[in-house]
Amino acid sequence: MAVLPAGSNVYGADFPPSQFDQDWTTILNITTTTYVAGTPEVAVSMTAPSSGKVLVCMGCGIRNNAATTERAIVTYQIFEDSLNGAVFSAPLDDRGVKSCGIAVSQEYQYHGNMDLITGLTPGRSYYFQVVHLSLAGAGTVDIASRNIMVIPVP
Numbered sequence: 001m002a003v004l005p006a007g008s009n010v011y012g013a014d015f016p017p018s019q020f021d022q023d024w025t026t027i028l029n030i031t032t033t034t035y036v037a038g039t040p041e042v043a044v045s046m047t048a049p050s051s052g053k054v055l056v057c058m059g060c061g062i063r064n065n066a067a068t069t070e071r072a073i074v075t076y077q078i079f080e081d082s083l084n085g086a087v088f089s090a091p092l093d094d095r096g097v098k099s100c101g102i103a104v105s106q107e108y109q110y111h112g113n114m115d116l117i118t119g120l121t122p123g124r125s126y127y128f129q130v131v132h133l134s135l136a137g138a139g140t141v142d143i144a145s146r147n148i149m150v151i152p153v154p
Helices: none
Strands: 019-023 043-047 053-064 072-080 087-089 109-117 125-134 141-153
Touching (some): 019 043, 043 141, 072 141, 109 141, 125 141
Antiparallel strands (some): 019 141, 053 109, 072 087
């Protein structure tokens, strides 16, 4: 990992710009029990800074649309280079957003989460993709929005 001396100028390759993507398309009656990207896809590509660290902020609007205890999870996964590259980090439930799973129909609730991702190879490109699933596949959860922001960290 490259380390810059104190007082050094920081250039684009050391500290690339933040990346952001968002979509407000509603995805209704989710039944998939394995992680999938929505349509349209919400994703960003970023070159890792010299620190090998980025802050990932992800959020969504999510709800139960019926009186069930079904829950859904919206999270993200990371690939090396591009969507076709090797998986750097598979989707993790704990870094995502879950619907409440209470047995009442509810309005959309908007939640977010952020994580510090370390161990990236400086100068390498990474692809961050938002994905979702239904825990039971009951088709009673909906997503109203999805967003992701990746911020380089010194």
